[in-house]
Amino acid sequence: MKQALALTILITFIVPSALAQTFRADDPVWVDNDAAIDVKHVAKHKLNDQYDFMIHAFGKPGDRVPKRAMNINTLGEVPDSSWFQNRHALRRMSVEELVRGPNSGNGPSMESPWTVIGAKTEGITPGFRIRDGRGDVYFIKFDPPQNPEMATAAEVISTKFFYALGYNVPENYLAFFTREQLVADRKAVMTDGTGRERRLEEADLDVILKRVHRSQDGKYRAVASRQVYGIPLGPFQYFGTRPDDPNDIFPHEHRRELRGLRVFAAWLNHDDSRAINSLDVLAGEPDLRHVRHYLIDFGSTLGSGSVSAQKPRAGWEYMWEPGNALKRIATLGLWDKNWIQVKYPDLPSIGRFESEWFDPKSWKPEYPNPAFVNATDEDTYWAAKIVMAFTNEEIRAIVKTGQLSDPIAETYLADTLIARRDKIGRQWLATMNSFDHFRIVEGELEFEHLASRLDLGPEPAYQTEWFAIDSVSGTRRPVRREDFQREAALFLVELTSSAGTIKVHIRERDGDLQIVGVDR
């Protein structure tokens, strides 16, 4: 069955690009309706993070055969789905929308005390689960004591970026509150450090608050992460498909938005971009439920490592790279990678984040991610285009939502993101054939060279050749550009430069011309 399904998908999405001429009536598809079949019996499935580390660090799960992303349309773009929504890059968001991100309100209500319905006292990341006066449930997460504002700012800022990039993310708000804001629910139970469940006491709240930073005005700063609407099902994997979700038919390691996430994760230093920080949720109406896929938990982004400043290794090397470990041991530590020399500014609210040494191509998460490993030049080009859609002003506006009290830190963070964005552009736009944004304007084919428009490099000389495609045989014959509309219903334009050839298919339908395929 799996093979048959793979063939179906292959025919549907891959063959069009291989043949270059077979287009369907609804191409290019901009919406992949993967909420169409009611998900009747989907199981909650938690993931063990140690197991996840082991299979990825010591094995190669998923399909690693190099191939084109499977869920792209004939333009090479990602249709909207339960995984991804084209946002800022395709449908420009205003600064106000970018700053608001996924948030639908102002966070937990401060009108009445929050009822603490769960708490985590053990481990290195204490936190609460609360219900506010409106009945909304939030997870409350804090900064590490030695890095005030760092993790909470990273979480809020990155949430807004990932939302604008196109992903489903939770609503994350900055919240400032005093001890009096919290009341332990009489029915609440918690798991203590010994692994046993017991009733949550007021004293437990004091124990947790003792371990987090409190500002001079006596308030605690935290991220209030609103519980995602729907029934949580557990994380999604970055390989394979959910066997109990009929709508999930593209292997995750071949989904472009998951492959391209590698570029976004590099930009925002999301080294914790692994299954454990994702969430599937059963959403929709009772008679038509579907699984929505979220990225969650951005505490380990930018310069934050959640519980401390980001580790120096983060983004540079997997946790387990035996070759490097052996070299270090054998050379008495004289050999090492460049990252150990990286200098970071002394900004506790930033942690370890920089742009000078940043190399987007060699950036790595904590351990191999099958979708990231499978990313092709096309995937990274697609993602780089989206990154480059953010202007300096937009980046600064989003950074401001982190409410960093040190203006030097805020400026540094925005400057660093801008510099890292430009490095991503130079890496994947300037080195590739970046003729793009093909469109028909008054019967003329228009396009632009992204790298030169973004001042990342010069526009190369190019030439175009026009062909008419025979609708029956599929053969092509050259036509003059001036005559192309009279010759056939399907046309091919080959745009050739020193960077390669891009094939653009134009279809005539009911007198209108439409770009129906881009093959780079």
Added chain:
Amino acid sequence: MLALVLTMLLVPPQQPSDELTRSEELQLAREEKAQHLEAPKRSFMEKGLYEVKERKLVERFQAGFHGFHPLIGGIAKGSGFGFGTSYEISDRLKASAQVSMKGYQKYEVVFATPRFLTDRLFAEVRTTYRSNPEEAFYGLGNDTREETRTHYGLKDRSVGGHAGIRLAKNVKAGFHAGLVDVTVDQGRRSRSPFIGEMFELASLPAFDTQLTYLRTGVFFDVDTRDEPGNPRDGGRYAAKWSSFRDQNLGLYNFGQLDAEVQHYIPFFNQRRVIALRAKATVTRTNDDQTIPFYMLPTLGGSEDLRGFADFRFRDKNLVIVNAEYRWEAFSALDVALFADAGQVASKVSDFRIRDMHTAAGFGFRFNTAKKVFYRVDVGFSREGARVYLKFGNVF
């Protein structure tokens, strides 16, 4: 299947299908999958790890059973592998019992008082019984021979405590006091001879005397280490003065000053660390007083002079310096090259650099960011190579 795909790729392009749109084809693929849904499954290994985590088996093991917590290691130098349990009588009152493969025993009750004045004041009271049946003895002085290894048994009971004030975030000072009752005997049968078979017992101060000491003193501690369990930056500078007053005969009174300096020099983003330590113990007696041999400072073993046996050198005064170059191999492992040099002397003025015993070696430190939880050190000295398998860091 591959042939079919290749055929499709190689044949002339077909006229676009009028029957199905791309969206319809995807819908068909989904409907097809809907006929063959399966619940997610876990592999055997995943199931095992999942159960361990979900049932919090590690936490429960650490938390113990009905208040009993497991203890591994940490009885005494030279005790061999030890294990035992502690029991939490209350939040502040804890009792423990440990034994080792060599027959060492340790029983202890500790009471930690609540902290006062927003944690600035602290105090602790403990009572301990120890039985160390195979304490090594090579003679007194800095030039004893390895072949003269003997052993004796040591038992002590103590009750005491300390109290102090936290003067600043990293600075604390206080006093300590207690009673210590010590006896020495033949110990258990061992590969090494009993101490009396090689040494004149009459030449060993207080061998046949049960002593009760009143111990009093003060301490001062500055600790700027970033992570005490796995320091990469900062240092620790501590001194402790103790006065031991013989309550039985009044013949064995002495004072002891313990001073220790640790300093950590990180470079390359703390992935390399030069760790330095200097430690000295100086004792003082009046002319008519003597220090029992079993109360003298000792040198050698996994904690100070690696490459030499535990308790290898023993005298009234001691100095030891350690230098380690530590580098990270990967996230959970640091490797170290180390050099140790130490000496004991009956008088401080007898310390000579040329008389220092030296050792060097390498080690593997299995760690988290906050703690070295296991180390394997291999030390080399003129007396051969020694391998140390230890829980916890050396310094």
